[in-house]
Amino acid sequence: MKEKLIQQFQELYKGEGEIRSYFAPGRVNLIGEHTDYNGGHVFPCALTLGTYGIVRSRSDRKLRFYSANFERLGVIETSLDELVPDPKANWTNYPKGVMWAFEKRGYKLNHGLDILIYGNIPNGSGLSSSASLEVLTGVILKDTYGFDVSMVDIALIGQDSENNFNGCNCGIMDQFASAMGKKDHAIFLDTNTLHYEYAPVVLEDAKIVITNSKVKHSLVDSAYNDRRNECETALKELKAAVKIESLGELTEEEYEAHKDAIKDAVRQKRAKHAVYENQRTIRAVEALKNQDVELFGKLMNASHESLRYDYEVSCEEIDILVDLAQAMPGVLGSRITGGGFGGCTVSIVKNDAVDTFISEIGKTYQEKVGHEAEFYVVDIGSGAGII
Ligand code: GLA
Numbered sequence: 001m002k003e004k005l006i007q008q009f010q011e012l013y014k015g016e017g018e019i020r021s022y023f024a025p026g027r028v029n030l031i032g033e034h035t036d037y038n039g040g041h042v043f044p045c046a047l048t049l050g051t052y053g054i055v056r057s058r059s060d061r062k063l064r065f066y067s068a069n070f071e072r073l074g075v076i077e078t079s080l081d082e083l084v085p086d087p088k089a090n091w092t093n094y095p096k097g098v099m100w101a102f103e104k105r106g107y108k109l110n111h112g113l114d115i116l117i118y119g120n121i122p123n124g125s126g127l128s129s130s131a132s133l134e135v136l137t138g139v140i141l142k143d144t145y146g147f148d149v150s151m152v153d154i155a156l157i158g159q160d161s162e163n164n165f166n167g168c169n170c171g172i173m174d175q176f177a178s179a180m181g182k183k184d185h186a187i188f189l190d191t192n193t194l195h196y197e198y199a200p201v202v203l204e205d206a207k208i209v210i211t212n213s214k215v216k217h218s219l220v221d222s223a224y225n226d227r228r229n230e231c232e233t234a235l236k237e238l239k240a241a242v243k244i245e246s247l248g249e250l251t252e253e254e255y256e257a258h259k260d261a262i263k264d265a266v267r268q269k270r271a272k273h274a275v276y277e278n279q280r281t282i283r284a285v286e287a288l289k290n291q292d293v294e295l296f297g298k299l300m301n302a303s304h305e306s307l308r309y310d311y312e313v314s315c316e317e318i319d320i321l322v323d324l325a326q327a328m329p330g331v332l333g334s335r336i337t338g339g340g341f342g343g344c345t346v347s348i349v350k351n352d353a354v355d356t357f358i359s360e361i362g363k364t365y366q367e368k369v370g371h372e373a374e375f376y377v378v379d380i381g382s383g384a385g386i387i
Pocket of ligand 1: 037172
């Protein structure tokens with residue numbers, strides 16, 4: 001892949017000079033959904049799918065971007081003096097946002113770059129193609145300009161750029177997973193403190209299977225921000241009754257004891273999800289450590305139930321996939337993964353059931369929804385870096 005992209009880079013940009021190559025993965029979250037902006041825990045892992053970057057320094061301040069995924073857009077040219085969001089700049093707003101966020105922190109980008117990007121994460125699938133592009137840019141800048149930044153900083157800078165340059169109020173999970181991923185491990189991250197621990201994902205006789213519904217409902221960003229606001233309001237209401245700084249600090253019992261402080265039934269459901277999902281995540285990681293994959297799977301099912309009815313971020317197509325999966329022998333657990341309203345499910349499937357899972361669910365989904373689903377049997381990859 002790298003060689004092919006370098007060749008494409010040379011044909012496109014011509015010229016001389018050292019060319020360097022980078023990769024940042026996408027992620028799948030195993031459990032702990034919509035907890036990362038509520039001071040809770042998440043449990044994602046990096047994929048081997050992700051975004052590649054081929055880069056060469058320039059002597060002027062120009063930036064030239066080209067994506068092999070959007071060939072029709074051609075080379076998009078801008079400069080280090082124009083780091084402002086621009087709808088016409090299309091996907092380049094992501095790398096530009098990261099450059100902006102570095103400069104905001106006092107890092108000086110003292111020359112321009114020629115960049116070629118290629119990503120193999122299916123677009124709009126909820127597997128964090130944008131976070132991987134942000135983290136990729138962070139790694140490129142660190143290496144090219146010799147910046148002294150940690151990988152955790154790169155994740156935070158990526159999140160800052162997404163929140164304040166690209167207008168999506170996301171949490172830290174996606175960028176953290178892309179920057180900090182570890183082969184064959186998931187990251188148990190406390191988003192309140194950024195304390196994290198790697199947990200080996202040893203499933204013995206089972207595999208992680210991602211199913212892409214290939215739908216993405218348009219309300220994603222606005223509904224995401226709505227959920228955040230609802231949780232913030234619920235937290236404010238709860239603070240009148242109990243001394244907390246985030247929903248992640250509550251146990252289920254504490255939530256039940258104080259929930260009446262939340263003056264609206266919808267907000268109560270949102271907060272309930274945040275609290276219960278966080279506790280479920282802690283329990284799920286414990287189960288995995290004890291090699292109790294069955295319990296891990298049950299907690300995944302419960303997570304979906306809560307995301308479907310209390311947090312209301314699922315959709316018909318995803319529920320079809322999850323219902324089919326959960327009813328199938330050999331499936332230990334299945335749930336929506338990522339921000340919601342389409343995208344993917346993640347399931348734990350016994351090795352000998354994987355083929356039937358793909359063929360049966362594939363067939364029924366096509367009949368019910370009218371288009372195909374896609375399936376990926378997951379390999380857990382490493383975090384971003386030079387390749
Ligand atoms: C999106 C956001 C993450 C997280 C998930 C939901 O992927 O980018 O920060 O909130 O949704 O768990």
